[in-house]
Amino acid sequence: MEKPRESRMQQRKGVTLLLFPLPLQGHINPMLQLANILYSKGFSIIIIHTKFNSPNPSKYPHFTFRSIPDGLFEHETSTADVVHLVTLLNIKCIRSFHDSLIKLLLDVKEEPIACLITDADWYFTQAVADSMKLPRLVLRTSNISSFLVYAALPLLLEKGYIPIKDSQLEEPVPELPPLKVKDLPGVKTRDVEDFYHLLAELVNETKASSGLIWNSFEDLEQVELSALCKDFPIPIFTIGPFHKYFPATSSSLLTQDKSCISWLDKKAPNSVLYVSFGSIADINEAEFLEIAWGLANSNQPFLWVVRPGLVLGSEWIEPLPHGFLEKLGGRGCIVKWAPQQEVLAHPAIGGFWTHNGWNSTLEGICEGVPMICHPIFGDQRINARYVADIWRIGLHLEYKLERGVIERAIKRLLVEAEGQEMRKRIMTLKEKVEHCLKQGGSSYESLERLTSYILSLQPLSSH
Numbered sequence: 294m295e296k297p298r299e300s301r302m303q304q305r306k307g308v309t310l311l312l313f314p315l316p317l318q319g320h321i322n323p324m325l326q327l328a329n330i331l332y333s334k335g336f337s338i339i340i341i342h343t344k345f346n347s348p349n350p351s352k353y354p355h356f357t358f359r360s361i362p363d364g365l366f367e368h369e370t371s372t373a374d375v376v377h378l379v380t381l382l383n384i385k386c387i388r389s390f391h392d393s394l395i396k397l398l399l400d401v402k403e404e405p406i407a408c409l410i411t412d413a414d415w416y417f418t419q420a421v422a423d424s425m426k427l428p429r430l431v432l433r434t435s436n437i438s439s440f441l442v443y444a445a446l447p448l449l450l451e452k453g454y455i456p457i458k459d460s461q462l463e464e465p466v467p468e469l470p471p472l473k474v475k476d477l478p479g480v481k482t483r484d485v486e487d488f489y490h491l492l493a494e495l496v497n498e499t500k501a502s503s504g505l506i507w508n509s510f511e512d513l514e515q516v517e518l519s520a521l522c523k524d525f526p527i528p529i530f531t532i533g534p535f536h537k538y539f540p541a542t543s544s545s546l547l548t549q550d551k552s553c554i555s556w557l558d559k560k561a562p563n564s565v566l567y568v569s570f571g572s573i574a575d576i577n578e579a580e581f582l583e584i585a586w587g588l589a590n591s592n593q594p595f596l597w598v599v600r601p602g603l604v605l606g607s608e609w610i611e612p613l614p615h616g617f618l619e620k621l622g623g624r625g626c627i628v629k630w631a632p633q634q635e636v637l638a639h640p641a642i643g644g645f646w647t648h649n650g651w652n653s654t655l656e657g658i659c660e661g662v663p664m665i666c667h668p669i670f671g672d673q674r675i676n677a678r679y680v681a682d683i684w685r686i687g688l689h690l691e692y693k694l695e696r697g698v699i700e701r702a703i704k705r706l707l708v709e710a711e712g713q714e715m716r717k718r719i720m721t722l723k724e725k726v727e728h729c730l731k732q733g734g735s736s737y738e739s740l741e742r743l744t745s746y747i748l749s750l751q752p753l754s755s756h
């Protein structure tokens with residue numbers, strides 16, 4: 294259990310905060326980390342959560358949990374169409390969230406409630422909070438760069454960059470350097486209009502909120518932060534990276550297989566490629582096999598997370614040729630889910646092949662691990678472009694996945710001078726992370742401002 298260390302706790306402030314995470318892994322992790330950070334600043338925490346993908350309250354005995362019915366039928370809980378899922382949640386949770394909030398506000402006994410903090414994807418909550426005169430702060434779990442692209446949606450539609458046309462994939466988007474058309478947000482969904490609607494609501498209801506919190510840090514996204522402040526005249530707090538405040542995460546929805554740590558213990562420093570595509574993305578069988586052969590042919594050790602469901606049409610790793618791992622003589626290890634932050638911090642890890650979900654990207658930066666980028670949907674494409682072209686800490690696999698290309702990329706990253714240069718650059722960013730969290734650093738100071746800001750809000754109490 295990751296109870297915040299007593300030495301870092303501040304005196305209790307007698308003020309309660311309501312937090313409402315979006316029930317997807319990449320969103321639950323940062324929201325519960327933020328809850329721990331705010332608890333350590335002296336606030337009491339109530340987590341409102343859906344039944345679907347509910348966090349485990351026993352891992353957080355210092356918080357109060359309130360479950361709300363989400364109305365999802367079993368067949369609606371699939372993450373295969375994540376836009377549809379998030380849209381449904383925003384419709385189906387309105388009543389239960391509203392009722393739960395009323396009850397919580399009536400129940401207030403000793404401590405007043407200062408504000409509600411929700412994921413940006415919970416756009417319906419702004420109207421509910423307004424109706425109760427409860428300030429709503431937003432946590433955007435991805436980065437500022439991709440949010441600015443979402444905010445540019447009307448322009449992108451007007452100029453015809455989206456819907457993306459195959460004939461324009463490689464063309465630059467001069468309004469949003471360094472993006473190419475193919476980096477613009479896109480996702481597999483039954484109705485693309487739902488996607489545009491979700492992005493527009495997310496941006497508009499964030500603009501209408503009382504403040505915006507980022508799991509990012511100023512040094513990484515200075516230019517983007519300035520642009521954001523111009524367009525979003527609300528208080529903005531860059532207090533990340535969240536996971537550096539407290540070790541490990543207790544919010545994993547899948548069981549983390551820790552056996553891979555003892556496997557890593559036997560490997561040479563900086564020698565292993567860690568491969569993971571996060572909690573939602575999927576690939577087809579042909580891509581899976583190209584990856585497998587690319588890894589095998591590279592002759593470099595690898596730790597590969599193959600989440601059940603990652604490969605379309607397969608339970609797990611059945612498409613692999615018989616004896617695939619055995620023939621590699623201990624050079625490869627495959628797990629269903631890893632303790633990722635611990636893995637990335639392990640001295641044996643030399644590279645990270647990632648889908649560039651924002652949590653993974655930030656976790657890689659924090660541990661100084663250069664990347665191979667294989668973005669799949671949404672913000673991942675923008676993150677990958679920044680990793681490869683702006684921060685220059687990774688190689689972008691932007692064309693068809695093919696074993697020869699993969700083998701070359703792994704060697705370039707782990708063995709060749711190019712990879713060493715990337716490692717140097719990412720180590721500089723790692724140092725910046727360490728600095729920004731210390732007293733006087735940008736995230737430290739931003740967290741102080743956030744604490745004072747929350748305390749300045751007019752708390753709601755039943756008295």
Ligand code: UDX
Pocket residue numbers: 317318319320322434435545549569570571572573574598629630631632633634649650651652653654656670671672673
């Ligand atoms: C989703 C979207 O895909 C992403 O683009 C958006 O930025 C956040 O939501 P997800 O696919 O879950 O993200 O990836 P990511 O943001 O990287 O989050 C995955 C989390 O799961 C990370 O915190 C990572 O440490 C954790 N993880 C991943 C594990 O604990 N074990 C694993 O084996 C893999």
